[in-house]
Amino acid sequence: MREKPLNDSALNSLEVDVVVAGGGNAALTAAVTAAEAGASVALIEAAPRIMRGGNSRHTRNMRTMHEAPTGVLVEAYPEQEYLDDLMRVTGGITDENLARMVIRGSGAAVAWLESHGLRFQPALGGTLSLARTNAHFLGGGKALVNALYRAAEATGVRVFYDAPITALEIEGGRFKAAIVEHEGKRLRIGGRVLIAGAGGFEANIDWLREYWGPPADNFLIRGTPYNKGAVLKMLLEAGAAKVGDPKQCHAVAIDGRAPKFDGGIVTRVDAVPFGIVVNNSALRFYDEGEDFWPKRYAIWGRLVAAEEGQVGHVIIDAKPVGRFMPPVFPAILADTIGELAAKLGLDAPTLEKTVRDFNAACRAGSFDPNRLDDCRTEGLMPAKTHWAMPIDKPPFRAYSLRPGITFTYLGVKVDATARMQMADGKPSENIFAAGEIMAGNVLGKGYLAGIGMTIGAVFGRIAGTEAAKHVRG
Amino acid sequence: MSAAEHDTTRAGILAEAERQMNICNACRYCEGHCAVFPAMEMRLSFGAGDLGYLANLCHDCRACYQHCQYVPPHEFGVNIPRVMSEVRTITYAETAWPAALGRLYRGNGIKAGLITAAALALFVAGTVMLADPAALWGANRGAGSFYAVIPHNVMVALFGAAFGFALLALGAATVRFWRWMGADAATSGTDIGTGPCLAATAKALHDGATLTYMDGGGDGCTYPGEAPSGLRRVFHHLTAYGFLLCFAATSVATLYHYAFGLVAPYAMTSLPVMLGIIGGIGLIAGPAGLIALRTTADPAPADPARTGMDGAFLVLLLLTSVTGLALLFWRETTAMGLLLAVHLGVVMGLFLTLPYGKFVHGFLRLAALTRYAIEKKKGRAL
DSSP: OOOSOOEEEEEEEEEEEEEEEOOSHHHHHHHHHHHHTTOOEEEEOSSOGGGOSGGGGGOOEEEOOBSSOOSSOOSOBOHHHHHHHHHHHHTTOSOHHHHHHHHHHHHHHHHHHHHTTOOEESOOTTOGGGTTTEEEETTOHHHHHHHHHHHHHHTTOEEEOSOOEEEEEEETTEEEEEEEEETTEEEEEEEEEEEEOOOOSTTOHHHHHHHHOGGGGGOEEOSOTTOOOHHHHHHHHTTBOEESOTTOEEEEEEETTSOSBOOGGGGBOOOGGGSEEEOTTSOBOSOTTSOOTTHHHHHHHHHHHTSGGGOEEEEEOSTTTTSSOOOSSOOEEESSHHHHHHHHTOOHHHHHHHHHHHHHHEEOOOOOTTSOOSOEESSOSSOOOSSOOOOOSSSEEEEEEEEEEEEEOOEEOBOTTOEEEBTTSOEEEEEEEOGGGTGGGTOOSSOOTTHHHHHHHHHHHHHHHHHHHHHHO | OOOOSOOOSHHHHHHHHHHHHHHHHHHOTTTTTOSHHHHHTTOSOOOHHHHHHHHHHOOOOOHHHHTOTTOTTSTTOOOHHHHHHHHHHHHHHHHOSSGGGGGGGTTHHHHHHHHHHHHHHHHHHHHHHHSOHHHHHSOOOSTTHHHHHSOHHHHHHHHHHHHHHHHHHHHHHHHHHHHHHGGGTTTSSOOOOSSOOHHHHHHHHHHHHHTTTSSTTTTOBOOSSSSOBSHHHHHHHHHHHHHHHHHHHHHHHHHHHHHSOOOSSOOTTSHHHHHHHHHHHHHHHHHHHHHHHHHHSOSTTSOGGGHHHHHHHHHHHHHHHHHHHHHHHTTTSTTHHHHHHHHHHHHHHHHHHGGGSTTHHHHHHHHHHHHHHHHHHHOOOO
16 A cells, blocks of 8 residues: 555564554454553554544444343344354354354443444334344444544554554464554554454455455455455464355445445445346346345345356336335436347347246236245246246336455454464464454354444453453463 | 536536435435435435435534545545535525525625625714714713614614515525425425425424534534534524524513613613623624634535635624624723624624525525425335
């Protein structure tokens, strides 16, 4: 990011009790917790101030266990149901002990955030399915980030913005110092503890390409461009034990016109169940009516990634407009399917046949987007099993989709005290981890909306507390 | 989709506001902050009518700016407080009555200053030339001493005419704005019908009077900086209620004069003077506080074109209260005559500019809040 050559003779140094790598929810929670326990803390954020906060900037809620209705959450979301949901999405790839800690700590994490300047609100419009399970931040994730930076400043945490970590001095699992680029100089920040809260590597296209090959170049990264995985890589090279499948990342289908990085929530396209999705050959390739949001939302990134050019085109007619969240980019509009094909760069006769065949296969039913209805196709491969309505009312609309990468699963292994584990089976003497960099311990696969922030908040507090304890000896 | 060069033409501002609203409508993270975003969610498209409505619902609390992940330098370049302020200025100018006076919104600060300076000069010069020198330069006491300088009938004629015209113009602008907001009803928003809307008006008056939406959804405006604060709301209340108390003082005094035959100046403990003192203090503390906040505010979410209009209005309010209290405290000295002329000149400047400046925001906002109360009852988020 910085082009200026670094001046080695100007190496400045600094000693603190606790060095926190990262600047999102987990890092901030850890830093504030450690500082409140009396430790001197330096927080090192790679992004400049205006872009601070990692992927927390783009979040909006936190999955929270509760036995009874709270101020912002309806009904109850008990521990066992929460765990069952986690088991279902991960297929059991989770450390149940750590998972239960996250779930049990979630209510206290919300209260802690409230006491540090964040306000919660009832579920947002368009997310009513989460009204029971997820506590929403008033103003979204950046409000959380702002509140926590204010809390950090109030507790005396020294914050370094625009300060990528270029090296970690770690010997035999023992952290000594972080080397940081800051204001054109190299800075050595020594500490008695390191808390790693620096996220995954989803914004590192080169690293993604190692697993995905050339298609990775067509991926769009939904979050911060600063999650390059530098700290994660340094920890793994220093001998940390791995968790999470390095080849996996969470991908959703987003508008292909989205920015390469940082497009966030607005680039989603929720129209898939209301139409058909074709590839660059103008052919359908998967059941668009398989399941509800968010499940359908989470599988389409991977599906589109597997198609030629990593592109899919969702095609709807005029009927469902207003039934899904308004996409940020305008639809491509045409009065005929042939004209739409031309605008999308698809073969018109093939698209016309795909739509004709689909329309002919639709069996009449009672259309209901709120349940798995009986509107389905017959004799079509692949079938559309719900919400199948003929695409026949112009103007026709299309959105081109690409895979949008949310996060990666690869992380470092931790124990119940957030202490990083080494590949040789021993615990690190003084390195702790919180947030996305260790989320794979709990969320080994799949996704459960809002659990990433819960993991970050719960383990951030554990890491901060343990770090302060370590400092006190 | 990325933010264009800042285009300050009418079409440019409306296109930019529409672009940003389409981004916000796909996000909706800010819906807990105020009325703008829930009202936005009832629409899928944003014409001039919708944008004028949403802009006047906006209380400029700036929470949506401080909490937005898409503010510059992000390529989406979202900056709702600024563009809403720009749209508000368009609605003020285009609903002004008579329409030709809408041009007063260009360079409004300078024009308001010139109008006030002219009113002041006329009052001082007129008083010096026409008043009885003994009354003007002598130490006057007792009933009728003001009117010995400027006859009561002259005051009533001048201020009655100016205030009556201001009310007429403000009323006409409000009606014109009400129609403006309905311009896109066919393509977006909710059919609000044409029936009576007393409940909605009452709700709007409540929300306006309490500044329900000038608090960022509970914690206060992120103003002047990033941390929420209740200061701006406090200063706005001091300003608005200070103004109303001063107005009440004048109204009670009028009643005293005509109904009870009591002639000013009144005793310090009399109702008009008490109201005037309390109101005047509010009308000093409020505008002074708002000006002080402005000088330290984060400039990014502010519309620089509005500095003149907003600043002129605050200064004019401040001058009104300062000259009024000065008149009160030195009314028994030889300075009274000149202080009276100065105060009346300033008040005349204020009255003349009321329908063509920042003061209009209260009327258009109440109209927007009324529409919102109706839409909330009849409409739903899309």
